[in-house]
Amino acid sequence: MVKQVAIISGGIIGATAAFYLSYLKGHESVAVTLFDEDTGQATKAASGIISPWLSKRRNKRWYALAKQGAELYQQLVNDAQLSANAYCRTGTIVTRKDHADLLDLYHEAEIKAAQTPAMGNVELLSSAEVKRRMPILTNPPEGVFVSGGARIDGQHFVAELLANAQQENLAVVNQRVSLDGSGRVLTEQGPRQFDRIIVATGAWMHETLKPLGLSLKVRPQKGQLIDLLVDMPASWDNMPVMMPESMSDIIPFNHGKLVVGATHENDGGFDLTPKEAAKNQLFENAQYFIEQLSKAQITDMRVGTRAYTDDFSPFFGILPTMPSILVGGGLGSSGLTTGPMIGYHLAQSILSSHLVDWNHYTKPIGTYIS
Structure with a gap:
């Protein structure tokens, strides 16, 4: 039976998760709907540099995530056949x-x-x-x-990833959606039930999760x-x-x-x-x-x-109160580097039961959501 998966937001995390849900082993077992209304989206407005190795930051979890994210890029570029307009290794x-x-x-x-x-x-x-x-x-x-080191254009990057995924199992719906208290996605056409949901709404995630009785510690x-x-x-x-x-x-x-x-x-x-x-x-x-x-x-x-957290660290994981919902965010200014790695892990968690230890990259989700 095909699982129905929703992704809320088509930024760097959502777009990468959508691509891997269309590419990794087992992708034929899921149908993915991505909801995105991109007003204010950091990724769409961003051009950046992928070169985390000499950062002054000393957060070990952040560095592990950023380091792996930079290493993921070359494979991702090859897998998705991304153009030099999206990503180019220039030094x-x-x-x-x-x-x-x-x-x-x-x-x-x-x-x-x-x-x-x-x-x-x-x-x-x-x-x-x-x-x-x-x-x-x-x-x-x-x-x-x-x-x-490399340069990246966020808008080209996510557009090419989503175009690639749409050739497989992705449908993109250009509208703002919300959740209700039972975890249904409230669309303009009415509520929809999904087997799994990825929430990656950045600085707006506090409002996204509020109907579930959850409070998220992020600031814009x-x-x-x-x-x-x-x-x-x-x-x-x-x-x-x-x-x-x-x-x-x-x-x-x-x-x-x-x-x-x-x-x-x-x-x-x-x-x-x-x-x-x-x-x-x-x-x-x-x-x-x-x-x-x-x-x-x-x-x-x-x-x-x-979106920034109090400790300037990205986070991702499964909501303990509603295990069908996964979240990822708090990327700050390193989103173009850390976001794809988070999207990859979230997609892999839906398609496979063999997961790496996420604690290597992020603190427990309860650190940021109460």
Whole structure:
């Protein structure tokens, strides 16, 4: 008998779960319906960098999840035949303002790279060597290059995953839905009963779970970034991305698209209005490294809402009060890195009884939901 599975939200977790439910062994035993009304969705508004290895964060569970997430990408890209518009392994340049700190970072990278094949090669670069790899820069810093780093466009990424899954067993319904107290999905056409439900509604998950008598400890954070159109020759395609210390990420895409961001605004709540002050700050951060930029080159400003937990850690698991419902969220600013791994685990839990120990990646679900 075919199981009916619902996924609420088509962001990074929901889209990846949908793909794996259409791809992993046993996918022919499930029919999947994904409900998504993507207003404010962090993934849709995001372009980012997949390069977690040199993060300053020391949360061991987060690092295990992020490290595995970065390693999952190459397999996921191959399995789903994703285009370079969605994901491209370009390498990452990580900077430090103090030279001694940069040397410490380089030695840390060497040690990690010896045990982490996904990192690829690690090199210590002078400012001149950074300029050679990123010729768009007029004020290049020195940095550490990690060849395994990649750039990602969230909107292209989830769109291609969902298009792939729709060829198998996925139906996408573009509407906002909710749950009732018995765990049914309330749609515009009426309530629907599903065998399993994945809830991945990000900063809105508190409202999603409220009818079940549950309270979720998450808060919204506003994130804004800008797109610029820059005159770049084709020979500059696939430039590395740069993660400057205490400044906005610089993410060059092919065909002259340059992405700068994103902001981290804890007082922005669910407000999706682009702010001129944020635009100016992002532009100034970019112009520090690329002096010839003009505000006239800004083509777009994207705004999304991230979800953060009190301990800044993602979570996922099965609701103890209603085992047919699985949840995943609290991704914060690392969602493009950690989200696919969570989606994979949630999909696998529906299709297989052989699971890894999730405690390696997340605290018990009761830490965040009461």
